Amino acid sequence: MGLRDILKKYKLDSPSASERVDLLLDALKKKPGYEERLRAYGKQSGGGDSSDFIGPQLTAFVESAQNDPEQFRAILGSLFSLVFVVNRIEHLPAIGSILGASLDIMLMGGKMLTKTVQSILPPMVGLLPIPYASTAGLVMAAVFGMIAWPVISLISLSRQDFAAATEAYARAIPPPFGDVLANTFVEGNRAVAKVNEKRVKLGEDLSTAFTQLSELFASASGTATEGFKDLAEKTRTASVAPPIQGGFHRRTKRKAWRTPRTRRRFARR
Numbered sequence: 001m002g003l004r005d006i007l008k009k010y011k012l013d014s015p016s017a018s019e020r021v022d023l024l025l026d027a028l029k030k031k032p033g034y035e036e037r038l039r040a041y042g043k044q045s046g047g048g049d050s051s052d053f054i055g056p057q058l059t060a061f062v063e064s065a066q067n068d069p070e071q072f073r074a075i076l077g078s079l080f081s082l083v084f085v086v087n088r089i090e091h092l093p094a095i096g097s098i099l100g101a102s103l104d105i106m107l108m109g110g111k112m113l114t115k116t117v118q119s120i121l122p123p124m125v126g127l128l129p130i131p132y133a134s135t136a137g138l139v140m141a142a143v144f145g146m147i148a149w150p151v152i153s154l155i156s157l158s159r160q161d162f163a164a165a166t167e168a169y170a171r172a173i174p175p176p177f178g179d180v181l182a183n184t185f186v187e188g189n190r191a192v193a194k195v196n197e198k199r200v201k202l203g204e205d206l207s208t209a210f211t212q213l214s215e216l217f218a219s220a221s222g223t224a225t226e227g228f229k230d231l232a233e234k235t236r237t238a239s240v241a242p243p244i245q246g247g248f249h250r251r252t253k254r255k256a257w258r259t260p261r262t263r264r265r266f267a268r269r
Contacts (some may be wrong), residue, residue, distance in 0.1 A: 004246075086158035103159065107152060109170075114148040118140070118175060142174035163189055 023037060065072040081088065090100045118141040126136030153168030163186075170182040 004125075054263050058237070084158055084160055086155065090159065103155065105153060107164070110148065114145060114152070114171075117148075118145050128200045145178070146172050 024036065061072075061075065064075065086103070090096045090103075092099075121141040121144065122134060122137035125140060126134035130136075149168045149172035153165045153172065155161075156165035157166060167182045167186055170185055171178045173181060198245075
């Protein structure tokens, strides 16, 4: 007994049920085009997809990224142009330098003002003769930071100043946690930059040292080769014995090698 027979037995068979069964079987068998049919059925039946706007847009974005890379690059380029619009304006020949200097002053002043307000606001409010004044001051400082720091971070991000943007995002968290995270990030970023600079210098020094060693070994090997050749030539020359000129003199007889005493002793015999 199949699924359709069970539906007929319990009087649950209907056109919508048959359509659902067909879609279910197509999905289980993974027939081509079953995803589009499922999406169309969800829209027709008033499912969750009909009231969702972000989901289909992100799905279409992912599908375009997978199926059409050129369109994905165009969309990504437009998105980056929109996000980093301040950086593009700063590179304009006429007003770029003026805008850049103004933004530098504004960001520096905004950071100093925000830190000052966040540090002064809790004790100032705590002086008020009301209950929980210190707590109210901390809450007001946190709310002010949650408004001011994201604005600073967005401007820094649009200028492609990613370190300042990350620091500002961290300080948007209510103190003292945000300040701890921001200070840790700043010090860690500086330490990593110093280590990276030393790493680059160390790599350059090692490369120079290896180059000098290779050149030294090359020159030493050439000198050693010449020395070995000279030594072999001298050894070959020394191994050849000089020719012997003449022989023993005719006076060199047996008696000539005897002492006078030995000659008298042998003469008595």
